[in-house]
Amino acid sequence: MDFALAPRTPSRTVPAEAAPEPWAPPALRLVCLDIDDTLIDCTAAIRRSLHILTGRGDLWPLWDLITEEHVALVVAGEIDYTTMHQRRTDCFLAEIGILADDEQVSSFERRRRELLDHSWQLFGDVLDCLEWLRAAGLLLAAVTNASGVHQRKKIADLGLAPFFDHVAIAGELGVAKPDPVMFHTVCLGLGCAPAQAVHVGDKLDTDAIGARDAGLGAVWLDRDDIGERAPEGVHRVAGLAELPELLVSEYATIGVPAQRGSGTPAFTVRNGVL
Numbered sequence: 001m002d003f004a005l006a007p008r009t010p011s012r013t014v015p016a017e018a019a020p021e022p023w024a025p026p027a028l029r030l031v032c033l034d035i036d037d038t039l040i041d042c043t044a045a046i047r048r049s050l051h052i053l054t055g056r057g058d059l060w061p062l063w064d065l066i067t068e069e070h071v072a073l074v075v076a077g078e079i080d081y082t083t084m085h086q087r088r089t090d091c092f093l094a095e096i097g098i099l100a101d102d103e104q105v106s107s108f109e110r111r112r113r114e115l116l117d118h119s120w121q122l123f124g125d126v127l128d129c130l131e132w133l134r135a136a137g138l139l140l141a142a143v144t145n146a147s148g149v150h151q152r153k154k155i156a157d158l159g160l161a162p163f164f165d166h167v168a169i170a171g172e173l174g175v176a177k178p179d180p181v182m183f184h185t186v187c188l189g190l191g192c193a194p195a196q197a198v199h200v201g202d203k204l205d206t207d208a209i210g211a212r213d214a215g216l217g218a219v220w221l222d223r224d225d226i227g228e229r230a231p232e233g234v235h236r237v238a239g240l241a242e243l244p245e246l247l248v249s250e251y252a253t254i255g256v257p258a259q260r261g262s263g264t265p266a267f268t269v270r271n272g273v274l
């Protein structure tokens, strides 16, 4: 008896197992930037204004300390920015031995604002960095703890507005960094996941750690180069000229400027960092 072996027909079709995808980091789409002392040299301008108004050049540390205490009240939702400005100046004048009534406090604050409006300056590395980020096709957002009126005027006066797709100001939103709601509101507004965004700012706690804890990439801009080690999950740069290289090395999926062929660098940066 012959037994012919018929070709076997599988009773069911089993899909081929898909090869596992290699892990890739999320593509970077959005860079958020703090404004004060990140893009604009606020400390120098405020130092000058205090010197002119009081005749003393040693009052910046006191002003900075009083500002931190009063901004904390704003961040906690206890007072608004208008109240904060008045109370801060009142407290500052009392600390240096000047007894002033409400009108005199208002007058000091008004004069200080006038001086500041004429002395804001960008840091020297800002425009090259912003132009690079735009050329890289990234969305840009300003994310700042300040009052809306003053911050929008600064941004406009210094020519920063055209760089930004979104401007988020604590005084307008009713929420402030490091609250993750501040960061997530920006991401949502621009259609990005937090993992697709990086925030850059000069305050280690408010900017960098706040951004990290909200799920964004975190870059601490340590312009004074104080030498403190960045905490886990936070990158540190001493100037914005270092930012393109950091973004390219940590977020390699950004691909602009375009590769122009073998033998040419994948990235070309105007300031020569890469």
Ligand SMILES: [Mg+2]
Pocket: 034, 035, 036, 037, 038, 201, 202, 203
């Ligand atoms: Mg700042």
